[in-house]
Amino acid sequence: MSAGPILQLTSVGRRYNEIDRELVILDDANFSLGRGEMVALVAPSGAGKSTLLHTAGLLERPDSGDVILDGRACGSLSDEERTAIRRNDIGFVYQFHHLLPEFSALENVMMPQMIRGMKPRVASERAQQLLDYMKVGARASHRPSELSGGEQQRVAIARAVANAPLVLLADEPTGNLDPVTSSYVFEALEALVRQSGLSAMIATHNHELARRMDRRVTLKDGKITTVS
Ligand code: ADP
Secondary structure (H helix, E strand, O other), rough: OOOOOOEEEEEEEEEEEOOOOOOOEEEEEEEEEEOOEEEEOOOOOOOOOHHHHHHHOOOOOOEEEEEOOOEEOOOOOHHHHHHHHHHHEEEEEEEOOOOOOOOOHHHHHHHHHHHHHOOHHHHHHHHHHHHHHOHHHHHHOOOHOOOHHHHHHHHHHHHHHOOOOEEEEEEOOOOOHHHHHHEEEEEEEHHHHHHOOOOOEOOOHHHHHHHHHOEEEEEEOEEEEEEO
């Protein structure tokens, strides 16, 4: 473990080639996420928030520059090495829960741990603890279709942190929820991040939620800039 930022983007470029034009999303962009820091990513639809999160989370490779996680430059790593880092060190939450429909909430939270090689009993205990912490412990045996939208997202958050990642990346995690449920789910997410000392970058359109984070950044002209 290095003492610097937990996540850095250095001179990152990312562009999409369309038939008649080139779409520049990131252009020599720099960003640092401090240890234990919670940053809101606030930008209009189409600005490139998902692209930034996917690049930071090693789901996409940048065209130039690098992503440095806990002091480790990830650009030159193989796909297998990047997959291992994603599995162990990065947690993702999406706008839609993406839980596996044929498995219970508990099994969904056990899954990443089992893939990592944890024993079922240990994985099950941790999954139940996380579900309890997210206040959905009583729904552990239910399948996703039997849960409310807010409950599904709380299970998805528990799953994202099941392997105790270094960084949590969330793409509009409460974007599908009504304002009251959204606030409730966000509170649980915030408590979990703070309590576990996680570092998080969370894209949101909700300015009230964004204000509760340590810092707000936006995407403009291919750069990532702090707005407050
Ligand atoms: P946001 O999350 O802020 O809505 P995105 O990162 O999803 O923004 O998209 C930014 C822009 O890049 C959009 O104009 C989108 O259409 C375009 N885009 C995203 N992914 C691709 C892709 N794989 N190929 C081409 N264009 C893409």
